[in-house]
Amino acid sequence: MRDGAVVAVDSPGSPGADVLLVSSGMIGQSDWTAALVDSVELRSLEAALASRGIGATEVQDIATAAVRDGTFAVAAGDIERCFVDESVDEPLLPASTGVDPDVLLAETARQLDVLSSVSPYRDRVVAAPERSGSTVEEREIIALATGRRNARDMAFALGRGLHPVTVAIAGMLDDGLLEIAPPDTSFSFSHWGLAALRPRTGAELLPHPRPREVEC
Amino acid sequence: MLVLSGSAFPIQEWSELNYDALGAELQKLRENVAGVTDTVLAASDGIPILADVAKNVDPAHISALAAAGLGIARQTTEVVGLGTLGQTVVFGSEGYMAVYAIGRLSLMVVLGDKGLNLGRLLHESRPVIERVGAILAA
Secondary structure: OOOOOOEEEEOOOOOOOOHHHHOOOOOOOOHHHHHHHHHHHOOOOOHHHOOOOOOOHHHHHHHHHHHHHHHHHHOOOOOOOOOOOOOOOOOOOOOOOEOOOHHHHHHHHHHHHHOOOOOOOOOEEEEEOOOOOOOOOHHHHHHHOOEEEHHHHHHHHHOOHHHHHHHHHHHHHHHEEEEOHHEEEEEEEEEEEOOOHHHOOOHHOOOOOOOEEEEE | OOOOOOOEEEEEEEEOOOOHHHHHHHHHHHOOOEEEEEEEEEEOOOEEEEEEEOOOOOOHHHHHHHHHHHHHHHHHHHHHOOOOEEEEEEOOOOEEEEEEEEOOOOOEEEEOOOOHHHHHHHHHHHHHHHHHHHHHOO
């Protein structure tokens, strides 16, 4: 927070401004890495981005979107503890004007109310058999819906915000394009019948035996 | 029960490993740490023991790479005098591979996406390593 406004939210539950910026196509991965290097001397990542033709307005739009999405990510998960720390590192791409906390909380509460049927962390989804998406977004999500990923994992794989991806998944669950994956799809254990700590014979070493699926 | 021999590997009697208990530990770790995508338990010579991985991840390759990397890291800590090796982490632009030594005989590989919370992983993995080590030695 700065001057009473939220300028950055860092959460492993939602892609940050850096991920959103690169995935938006505004800047390539190699240019992004070069901008990070330049920012050390310039003392400003925004200046380094501006020298590559990325305007401050676009950067700020993405930084503000990341703040809103990060707040949703924090509120949608479990909060174990809370403390004030004045020694926090300067955020990589802060939203310079920030967002009023009251506005942020009201907006996040509305988002959570609407999405009460699906958890972005708990629910892992799998594509429904013989169904295909009608939009590019739906097809991208279906391609990632192996049953191992939840909405948070999809957001990072797609480089999009957690909230919009969760909304899309909720809609696709309602439309029957996706299903909540059963536990043995979300966690699929294989073992090789190996007693780990005993000496292995040549027959065990070559070739690799086919793994056995197990339910744990 | 373990019977020590002259080999680098102790001889284990014919009881099978408790795969259910090991799987429960890997599942808990993936559920509790955002960004963990795949986990593999392997012997320290690179032979996989138990894996929870996506279809495009080959546990045999991952185990071999992890064992090789851990061996070099372990040697490095000894030669440079950095104490006991705890973990190695490979940072990629798209994700991470963390490898933890479980005693001297086994290891755990954790793959994560670019949003992986490394601090949380370190915190959560310590008790998992303890329990997995106990299960493997039982």
